[in-house]
Every structure is written in C-alpha cells, then in structure tokens.
Amino acid sequence: MTPYSDPIRMLTEAESWDRLREQELGRLVTHVGDTIDIFPVNYAVYADGILFRTAPGTKLFELTVNADVLFEVDSHTDTEAWSVVVRGHATPLETSADVERAETAELRPWIPTLKRVFVRIVPTSVSGRAFARGAEPDRDGPQMY
Known part of the structure; x- marks a missing residue:
C-alpha cells in the first residue's frame, strides 16, 4: 500500500x-421507542x-414490538479487518414445518440454556x-488533499 x-x-x-x-x-441491534439494545448471538446463514x-425475554419482546433490526459481524487479523452490516426484519419462525427446516442448520446454543425460538432475519x-x-x-509528511 502506498501512502x-x-x-x-x-x-x-x-x-x-x-x-x-x-x-x-454476531451482534443484533434492536430499537423500541427510545431504547436501543445490542445482543451478541451465535447464528447461521x-x-x-x-x-x-433465543428464549423468551428482552430480545424476543423487542423483536415483537419492532421487527426492524441491524445485524453486524466483523473479524480481523494483524493485516486486515472487515465488517458486514445486515439491515432487515427479524421474525420468529412459527410453523412446525419452518422450525423443522431450521433444525437442519444445526444451530445450537453456546451456553447450556434452552433456546427454543428460532428467529430469521430477512435482509433488506x-x-x-x-x-x-x-x-x-x-502526520508531518505530505498530505493528501
């Protein structure tokens, strides 16, 4: 890379x-009224x-009030980094057929808790x-203008 x-x-x-x-x-960002929350979640494309x-609680409640979300994932090494932002709508899967299909993603909780609700973010x-x-x-050398 040149200067x-x-x-x-x-x-x-x-x-x-x-x-x-x-x-x-990744990180899920929700927005309800004046409240903006961010939640780390493990995920699958x-x-x-x-x-x-997820399980019943703040995250799921906020998604039912306002389904508009941001989802951000990033990574880095010593020489490069990247960030991806997904804007979309998050909706819990409701039919047993949808949940059965989602089970094929083999997405398991990272911590020993029951998380029976599958949520899909449909990107916009x-x-x-x-x-x-x-x-x-x-800072003192030639500057780009």
Missing part, C-alpha cells in the same frame, strides 16, 4: 455473504437470511467494508 492508497474497500454483496458464512457470532435461536440490505491495517501515516 496515498485507500485502506478501506467496499465489499460486494456476494463478498459480504461469504464473510458472514465464515463466522458464527440460512435460506438467504440470518438464523439465530447487506453491506460490508474491508480494511487494510497498518501503522498510522506520518
């Missing part, structure tokens, strides 16, 4: 989905969306960025 290279690159939608498939832990499991948009990591540029 004038852009260390940020927009990912294509296909690249963003590839990155989502590489990971299994499933049927052109995101699938996670998917965007991602990749970042080249490195030292901060020289």
Whole structure:
C-alpha cells in the first residue's frame, strides 16, 4: 500500500455473504421507542437470511414490538479487518414445518440454556467494508488533499 492508497474497500454483496458464512457470532441491534439494545448471538446463514435461536425475554419482546433490526459481524487479523452490516426484519419462525427446516442448520446454543425460538432475519440490505491495517501515516509528511 502506498501512502496515498485507500485502506478501506467496499465489499460486494456476494463478498459480504461469504464473510458472514465464515463466522458464527454476531451482534443484533434492536430499537423500541427510545431504547436501543445490542445482543451478541451465535447464528447461521440460512435460506438467504440470518438464523439465530433465543428464549423468551428482552430480545424476543423487542423483536415483537419492532421487527426492524441491524445485524453486524466483523473479524480481523494483524493485516486486515472487515465488517458486514445486515439491515432487515427479524421474525420468529412459527410453523412446525419452518422450525423443522431450521433444525437442519444445526444451530445450537453456546451456553447450556434452552433456546427454543428460532428467529430469521430477512435482509433488506447487506453491506460490508474491508480494511487494510497498518501503522498510522506520518502526520508531518505530505498530505493528501
């Protein structure tokens, strides 16, 4: 990378989905009234969306009040990093046929709790960025204008 290279690159939608498939832990952002919450969830890419499991509680309640969510996943190494954001609608699966299909994703809770509710995020948009990591540029040298 030259001193004038852009260390940020927009990912294509296909690249963003590839990155989502590489990971299994993301952050779900909900919004109800003046309250914005963020929850770590393990997930799977499933049927052109995101699938996670939960139990009755704050997260599930907030999704029933406002299904509009953000879902973010990121990762990094010493030389690069990336972040993908999914905007969409989260809905619990209700029919036994939908739940049976979701079971094939083999998505299991990370902690020993019962999480019987499958929730699917249907994306309205998917965007991602990749970042080249490195030292901060020289502040006193030539500057790009």
